[in-house]
Amino acid sequence: xxxxxxxxxxxxxxxxxxxxxxxxxxxxxxxxxxxxxxxxxxxxxxxxxxxxxxxxxxxxxxxxxxxxxxxxxxxxxxxxxxxxxxxxxxxxxxxxxxxxxxxxxxxxxxxxxxxxxxxxxxxxxxxxxxxxxxxxxxxxxxxxxxxxxxxxxxxxxxxxxxxxxxxxxxxxxxxxxxxxxxxxxxxxxxxxxxxxxxxxxxxx
Amino acid sequence: xxxxxxxxxxxxxxxxxxxxxxxxxxxxxxxxxxxxxxxxxxxxxxxxxxxxxxxxxxxxxxxxxxxxxxxxxxxxxxxxxxxxxxxxxxxxxxxxxxxxxxxxxxxxxxxxxxxxxxxxxxxxxxxxxxxxxxxxxxxxxxxxxxxxxxxxxxxxxxxxxxxxxxxxxxxxxxxxxxxxxxxxxxxxxxxxxxxxxxxxxxxx
DNA sequence: AACATCAACATACAGCTTGTATGTCACGGG
DNA sequence: CCCGTGACATACAAGCTGTATGTTGATGTT
Numbered sequence: 379x380x381x382x383x384x385x386x387x388x389x390x391x392x393x394x395x396x397x398x399x400x401x402x403x404x405x406x407x408x409x410x411x412x413x414x415x416x417x418x419x420x421x422x423x424x425x426x427x428x429x430x431x432x433x434x435x436x437x438x439x440x441x442x443x444x445x446x447x448x449x450x451x452x453x454x455x456x457x458x459x460x461x462x463x464x465x466x467x468x469x470x471x472x473x474x475x476x477x478x479x480x481x482x483x484x485x486x487x488x489x490x491x492x493x494x495x496x497x498x499x500x501x502x503x504x505x506x507x508x509x510x511x512x513x514x515x516x517x518x519x520x521x522x523x524x525x526x527x528x529x530x531x532x533x534x535x536x537x538x539x540x541x542x543x544x545x546x547x548x549x550x551x552x553x554x555x556x557x558x559x560x561x562x563x564x565x566x567x568x569x570x571x572x573x574x575x576x577x578x579x580x581x582x
Numbered sequence: 583x584x585x586x587x588x589x590x591x592x593x594x595x596x597x598x599x600x601x602x603x604x605x606x607x608x609x610x611x612x613x614x615x616x617x618x619x620x621x622x623x624x625x626x627x628x629x630x631x632x633x634x635x636x637x638x639x640x641x642x643x644x645x646x647x648x649x650x651x652x653x654x655x656x657x658x659x660x661x662x663x664x665x666x667x668x669x670x671x672x673x674x675x676x677x678x679x680x681x682x683x684x685x686x687x688x689x690x691x692x693x694x695x696x697x698x699x700x701x702x703x704x705x706x707x708x709x710x711x712x713x714x715x716x717x718x719x720x721x722x723x724x725x726x727x728x729x730x731x732x733x734x735x736x737x738x739x740x741x742x743x744x745x746x747x748x749x750x751x752x753x754x755x756x757x758x759x760x761x762x763x764x765x766x767x768x769x770x771x772x773x774x775x776x777x778x779x780x781x782x783x784x785x786x
Numbered sequence: 787a788a789c790a791t792c793a794a795c796a797t798a799c800a801g802c803t804t805g806t807a808t809g810t811c812a813c814g815g816g
Numbered sequence: 817c818c819c820g821t822g823a824c825a826t827a828c829a830a831g832c833t834g835t836a837t838g839t840t841g842a843t844g845t846t
Contacts, residue, residue: 382813382814384812384814384823387823388823388824391823407705408702409613409703412802413803413805414802414803423824424804424805424825424826425825426824428806429823430823489706490706494701494702495702497697497702498611498612498613498698498701498703499613499702501611501698502694502755503759533772533773533776534769534773536769537753537769537770537773540752540756541749541752541773541774541777543752544748544749545745545748545749545752548744548745548747548748548749549741549745552740552744555706562741565738565740566745569738569741569742570745572735573745573777576779576780576781577776577777577780586842591794592793592795595795617832617833618831626795627795628796629794629795629796629797630794630795630796632833632835633793633794634794637833637834
């Protein structure tokens with residue numbers, strides 16, 4: 379067996395650390411979470427933590443990647459299924475994808491970890507890295523395609539993708555913190571959709 | 583004299599605290615700035631700090647209000663002058679205002695303090711409060727007016743204002759962290775303007 | 787004018803937290 | 817079979833925040 383049992387144990391403790399940290403970071407935020415709580419929940423000691431990660435920030439980085447990867451994967455599979463079920467125009471897929479993106483962002487973990495603490499802990503540019511790494515180069519890709527098809531106006535893709543992502547992120551925050559989440563979700567979705575519609579090709 | 587000299591000294595130390603904290607928070611971020619550095623720069627002791635502010639977060643709150651108020655004021659005066667110089671259509675003023683907003687957000691202090699550390703330190707909802715307090719209820723006002731004039735489509739104003747503010751905030755981050763800030767500023771401005779244009783009333 | 791009082795600080799202290807240095811033990815190769 | 821090394825656990829040092837206590841100068845009172 380190439381993968382020894384010991385190696386499994388190692389991976390297991392690492393995963394336990396990331397999982398415990400994720401729960402606590404999402405619940406109380408990065409600053410308010412002590413390493414002691416994390417290792418207690420993971421049922422290891424701080425020694426294990428500092429063996430696997432250089433410092434607390436590195437652990438947070440791992441958690442953030444975890445959350446982002448999960449969200450990206452959920453979005454992709456969701457959209458792939460939709461595209462299969464209903465092979466319509468790319469435009470409709472883009473609209474649908476935006477709404478799905480909104481729903482994905484509205485999960486609690488994503489909000490607190492990626493949107494709130496991420497930039498503060500890892501400095502600005504944390505987003506850039508995430509964006510580059512976890513595929514919403516995907517988003518840029520979609521936009522490029524839509525432009526090539528003449529469905530939306532030509533615009534610099536890089537800033538457009540980032541601004542739209544920020545738009546949706548904020549929409550998710552708005553939704554989550556509203557008194558009436560369902561109503562807020564509808565309103566936010568409506569606004570997002572309208573903004574996207576506004577980008578459609580203006581008939582020359 | 584109703585305002586005694588002692589009172590001036592008190593206000594002076596408080597201002598010195600806020601100013602020193604603002605510089606350091608903007609430069610190194612909230613978490614990386616110790617209270618000792620702050621009071622050293624303000625040439626007082628930590629006792630003074632904890633006399634004027636309940637804790638470090640309260641000081642940050644004051645700094646954030648300071649930065650936000652300054653930005654809001656700059657924006658307003660700028661726009662008022664523009665409106666006076668060139669009393670055109672409200673639509674043009676809205677477009678111009680967005681670009682000004684972008685420029686205001688691009689100042690270093692605003693980025694780090696309000697956009698990055700603000701939500702993380704004071705929790706989400708810090709934005710809501712700022713938005714409500716420092717007038718970009720102004721923004722909502724403009725939008726309402728533009729809708730009433732039939733210049734842009736009817737949409738829920740609250741989410742629209744927040745999403746547009748987030749859009750511009752992200753545009754400013756994009757601009758500031760780009761290799762070529764000037765080019766990035768142009769691209770970001772172009773995208774923002776295009777999004778805004780997209781909201782114009784669709785001829786029924 | 788002497789005195790009490792209180793605000794505006796300064797100083798000293800206690801507790802918590804992070805990171806590191808050191809120790810231990812099991813596993814795995816030679 | 818034994819020794820080295822990785823994977824932890826433990827113990828320690830340093831820094832930071834918040835609080836409790838001390839001090840001083842202004843201010844109001846009689």
